[in-house]
Amino acid sequence: MGFWDSGPFGNDDAADFADELDEATAQGRIAMIGAVLERIATTGITEDLDGGDAPRAVAAAALVAAQCPAGAPVRSTYGPAMPMPRFPGYLRQLAVDALDRLVTAPSWLADGWRDDPVWRATISELRNVLDPPQTETLFEL
Template sequence: MGTWDVGPFDNDDAADFADALDDAPAHVRIEMIGSVLERVADPADDDSRLSDAPRAVAAAALIAAQYPGGVTVDSAYGPSTPMPPFPTYLRDLAIKALDSLIAKPTWLAEAWNASPDRMKWRLTVVGLRAVLDPPQQETLFVL
């Protein structure tokens, strides 16, 4: 996989995924994103978790873009076609997929660990997760 930056679509696999999303009708885009997230989130499916890792990060970025604090995907390599509103179950699936990528080292995480930009990439993934599952503030008790 060729990479040129730390963004979710700044690699060959994710850019190809963006092209495929652009070519698909809206209802199929939702299925494509859900499928890649399901495969990566499944702890028993190591092959898919490993091979689909860059597409799962890209899919999570598209979902996060529709939540408060999410960043619009404006990369030259991201989809150029507007994404449909995503069902809420994809948010939970994206969180599981991102957790799966970090919990068990994948080739993607290991490749970034060898890079001087490893911390920037980890911040990208952690940032996506924080948008999808923001930390909750304690409101029951005043400290």
């Protein structure tokens, strides 16, 4: 697998995933995004992540994050050309869980990008869009 960029679609697996999404129906796209996020999010801490699913999960999380209020559209030559359907709300938390798992050892993806501040910032930004930090308190303690 080749990586040419630290963005969500800057690798062979994510670019292939984008092609597969383009060939699927709207419901199929939702199912594909949910399936890859679920596989990564539920991979146990003692299991190493599957090679192809890890970069696909980052791409899937970026697509979900793009539909959040603070999300930015995915702009990549290698990303999906077809418009994405509106994703169900549960995919947001699944994307957060998948990103959290991707940066938790053992993770060959995180190990490979450990020294790249752009990749780390990309993952952090996606996570913050999907699960924004609370900025106000509901009541004083």
